[in-house]
Amino acid sequence: MYKFRNVSLNTSTLNATVKRTPLQTEFTSYLSVASSIPNLIFxxxxxxISHRISLNTRVLGSLAFMLLLMLQTVIFINLNTDQWQQLFFGITLAVIVLLNVCSAIFSGSIFGVVGKFSPIYITAVIGGQALGGVFAALAEIVSLFIGASSTHAALVYFAIGNVTIIISIICYVVLVKSVFFKYHLLEQQDFGEFDNKSASLNISSKVIVKKMWCHGLSVLITFTVTLSVYPGVTVLIESEGKGHGNRWNDVFFVPTINYLLFNIGDYLGRLLAGRLLKPKSLTVLMILSTARFIFIPLLLLCNVQLKHSWDVVFDKDYQYILILFIFALSNGYLANIVAIHVPRVVDHHEKEIASSIMTVFMGVGLTLGSAISLLIVKIINR
Known part of the structure; x- marks a missing residue:
């Protein structure tokens, strides 16, 4: 918001009365696209390549490169980019692309490995993914709460991100040395000789896809719906009381509701799925995933800024909060229940590849949803 403000007005964009610039309005949607496409490819x-490059190289290499990119982001915080906002916009998107290349390699590797463990560990990793969003939202709120300038608040926020990556590297090094981790990894390696030949691997992948394509389609639909409106559209939904000088409505509403509440709902949904382990029916899963399309018009009928074509139906904060929470809860629940069921429909030696393939289906959903989100934002911003 600060970097892409209208510098000719000589005022902070956090002021509720200042109209957003096109870069401010569309940045989140462009961010989603720049994230999802390289994420899907990698x-x-x-x-x-999972059987050609070692797990340690993929995980530690991706984390180390992510740390370098985040350090570069910290440097840009204190650079005055007012006179070259378009260039800074392009550089930022390029960094986002590279970050998501690393993120895809990292998450694909982790999800592949966790497929060898029991469902409780799958829930832990899936839940941790959502909990990371909660942590990031809290870091953003803390950076705003300190009341410092936009640049100082951003410095705190991204410094927390860098420290988190360093902690992740340390945790992974400790993890791979544990007997428990080595046992499950070695146990899996005892099954089958197909890992050694790429031809056998290709055949196995086709067989695996045939066994789990319905699960993959379900998670694809789930994430397509979610990314269609979150966060590109939901970040534009404002409090009913914005513009009256209340910091909750003007400053904290979007980070607290759009980011923190969503990620809490997503996290709770994933935990709930790990406890209930239902539905097991593929038909029910597909119906539930498809039914979530209703959330797209529901959220568009909330208090979306810049909307000109239709009236606001859900103009109260509590209505938007309820819709968003159910939206997040269902996303987390369906994402985790599918991830739990997939290792059960393939053979033991196919679990790692099956879990990795699931992340590809997820990536396709993220990419489609991001493209739809950008289209929606451009339409409502006319």
Missing amino acids: LALNTA
């Missing part, structure tokens, strides 16, 4: 590549 999730697919990771599935292909």
Whole structure:
């Protein structure tokens, strides 16, 4: 918001009365597209190269490169980019692309490995993914709460991100040395000789896809719906009380509701799926995933800024909060229940590849949803 403000007005964009610039309005949607496309490509590549490059190289290499990119982001915080906003916009998107290349390799590797463990560990990793969103939202709120300038608040926020990556590297090094981790990895390696030949691997992948394509389609639909409106559209939904000088409505509403509440709902949904382990029926899963399309018009009928074509139906904050929470809860629940069921429909030696393929289906959903989101934002911003 600060970097892409209208510099000619000589005022902070956090002021509720200042109209957003096109870069401010569309940045989140462009961010989603720049994230999802490289994420999809490298999730697919990771599935292909997972048996040619060691797990440690993929995980530690991706984390180390992510740390370098995040350090570069910290440097840009204190650079005055007012006179070259378009260039900074392009550089930022390029960094996002590279970050998501690393993220895809990292997450694809982790999800592939966790497929060898029992469902409780799958829930832990899936839940951790959502909990990371909660942590990031809290970091953003803290950076705003300190009341410093936009640049100082951003410095705190991205410094927390860098520290988190360093902690992740340390945790992974400790993890791979544990007897428990080595046992499950070695146990899996005892099954089958197909890992050694790429031809056998290709045949196995086709067989695996035939066994789990319905699960993959379900998660694809789930993430397509979610990314169609979150966060590109939901970040534009404002509080009913914005513009009256209340910091909750003007400053904290979007980060607290759009990011923190969503990620809490997503996290709770994933935990709930790990406990209930239902539905097991593929038909029910597909119906539930498809039914979530109703959330797209529901959220568009909330208090979306810049909307000109239709009236606001859900103009109260509590209505938007309820819709968003159910939206997040269903996303987390369906994402985890599918991830739990997939290792059960394939043979033991196919679990790692099956889990990696699931991340590809997820990446396709993220990409489609991001493209739809950008289209929606451009339409309502006319």
